[in-house]
Amino acid sequence: AVVSTQSTGVSFELMLKTTDKSIWLRNFQLALCSCVVGLGSVLLTQREHIAAHGLLHDFNSTILAVILSQAYGGLLIGLVVKYSDNIVKVFATSLSILLSSLLSILYLRELAFTMTFGMGLILVLSASVLYSLYPPKKKAD
Numbered sequence: 001a002v003v004s005t006q007s008t009g010v011s012f013e014l015m016l017k018t019t020d021k022s023i024w025l026r027n028f029q030l031a032l033c034s035c036v037v038g039l040g041s042v043l044l045t046q047r048e049h050i051a052a053h054g055l056l057h058d059f060n061s062t063i064l065a066v067i068l069s070q071a072y073g074g075l076l077i078g079l080v081v082k083y084s085d086n087i088v089k090v091f092a093t094s095l096s097i098l099l100s101s102l103l104s105i106l107y108l109r110e111l112a113f114t115m116t117f118g119m120g121l122i123l124v125l126s127a128s129v130l131y132s133l134y135p136p137k138k139k140a141d
Helices: 002-018 023-045 047-053 061-083 086-108 115-133
Strands: none
Touching (some): 061 086
8 A cells, every 4th residue: 555655656756747637737637537436436336325315315515524534635636746855745744744733632632642643643744853853855957
């Protein structure tokens, strides 16, 4: 899973940086592919429920807010990859997950702090600090 995720990230970065198509067009193309796969999956697994209640049953403002948040996050990731690199995106995603988890542990009291989470927290924060202290050197053109 890690190898496929990273190869996808690198190929996405290459696609964004080497073509003259706009980032908005590329995001639309990726979203369209995702919608086709998602709709196919829903139709295969939830056919009876959709037939009985309709496709948008239980669709409310909370679900709409989550969809808009995910769409906004996807656009931000596209911009980060376009104008930065895949490593920065991975660090940003890792820090986002850690901050969300800490918020859930400290404020919402929905998660329990475990040793594994603590070790992961230390590793991600250490990697972020080391990357900012010793950034990769730019290649000479």
